Amino acid sequence: MGAGSGRTDRWSRPVGPLARGLLVLAFCAQVSNAFLLPPLHDYDAAGHALYAFALYQGRMPDPTTWGAFHPPLYYALGALVWRLSGSWLPADVALRLLSVVAGLLAAELVRRALRRRVGDGDAALVALVGYCTPAIAIATVMMGNEALCILLVTAVLARLVDLARVAPERALRHAIATGALAAGAVLTKVTAAIALPVVGAAYLWRFRASPRAALAGALLATALPALAGTLFFGHLMRITGSGPSVVLSGSRLSPETRAEMQQQGPGVRWPSDYVSFPIAAIARPYVESDGLATSVPGLFYATLQADAMGEYLPAKAQPGALRAGALLATAGLLPTALGALGLLRLVRRPRAHRWLVAPSVYALLLAAAFAYYQWSFPHFSAGKASYVSSALLPAAGWLALGVGALPARAAAAARFALLAVAAIDVALLWQGWWR
């Protein structure tokens, strides 16, 4: 038997220790990448840096500055770390290390949340594979609010995975802690707000036998984050005089961001963009490759399993980086296929994997928001898979279900193959080769 049952065959026993060892190695590589990545090669680096710098100086940034539409939590932590690290740690590295630590903690939360459901070995394995997936690995080494959002949303979803084990008399205390984490997530990145209806519904459903506990749990878990989000975005709407769609999307608020996006293709979306998948997404995963910028799933895959934006791997400057991208994208086919198999298994028998339903609903709502975003912002930089990286936990859960769906020998082989994929990701994404 494999994942989903909590037991593994004897061939798979070394997988857990190997995965844990590789996770430590991956973390060390990420720390070194934080130092080696050239200055301002992080997505929207200057905007993130200026936000943290404004808070470092004790003021909020101008609301129309690049990136100032983001909620302030990551930048406040960044400003604090910048202050405390003084002159001995460069500010850009300090801001990146914040992401590195958040990424590792998120992977550990995934492992802890899944181990009771899929067994220690598979939980460690899927946490590792998730952590090393290029989109996540890149997001968790760059400065920016993405990694902290992954961590806090994962913490919220991990509490929903565990909700079935919470007694009704402990519902309120559990909901308060969930609400605090969700508030932190909403104050980090707007996409985390998508978790709120899922959180509310999860408490209502879990405690449906006791309507008072259900209602109180749902309210306590969602009121604080809803209030925090309303206050921040309401304030932004007041001072900019903009409507909710402008403020929530952010990129329309700053003249610089508008100018940058306007020059990016494709400029207009067609329904066919949602179903095309150019082979370049695997063979040459770079945004300038034929047909990639116009294909929503193609660009999504190429930014999920490689670095299609060419910000992290120097695709424009080095042909080797393009070859590395092709290898990453090819290796990524295995976890993608197994994850899809796991999702299919969940859709067919949701009651058998009830623990994964709420996180999966979050992931699907996030995917729907991502698809809409592609329509309303038909520019390639909006197509980065990192925008849905906060779905790390459900994706890891699908992967575990996918592995568990295989016959024992195939599952054992798949586990070792997944370890190899993670090792390839760590090795090829190490900046030491490229700088």
Added chain:
Amino acid sequence: MRRAAALLLAGACAALACGAPATPADTARAFLERVGRHPIHALPLLAEDFHARHALRHSVPGDPEFWSRRPAPLPSEPAARRRELEAAQLGWLIAQKGARLRFLEPEPIEERIEGDRASVAFRIRFEGAPSLVQRFELVRRDAGSPWRIEAIEQEGVVPANLAQAFLLSPSHELRRRAHEWQGQSP
């Protein structure tokens, strides 16, 4: 537990107290160490008026106002000033994307302090390119405040060290000069 908290607090206070360079020369040297490698870390060393002089802004290809841009004082109205300052800081940072500058130990050649104003100059040598002199004008609010760089002038900039000169002090003027000289784009 209390001891650990006290140690942590002491460490934080020490970090806060030791963070800023003490003299104008220290500030200029810290800028030189940071600008070509960690430009974000150089931001706290710069006075607001510094950003009125480099005229760098975010721009996209085909921007019709690109070559006509000139340095201009920051507006006095607070909101407009903050907006313009952050646009200038953004442009200054973006100009240094991927910057990796290597130079030999800078040689201090002048330091003058008059009250709350100072002038410091360093000769900077490179391997395989002519040296240049970078002169810093610094100010401080009062005797207890840290020195901040208000202006940078360079002497000895020639086509052979233009790329290095740009990374040592990015400005729109150097971009224009590169365009005029060789069609280079630093």
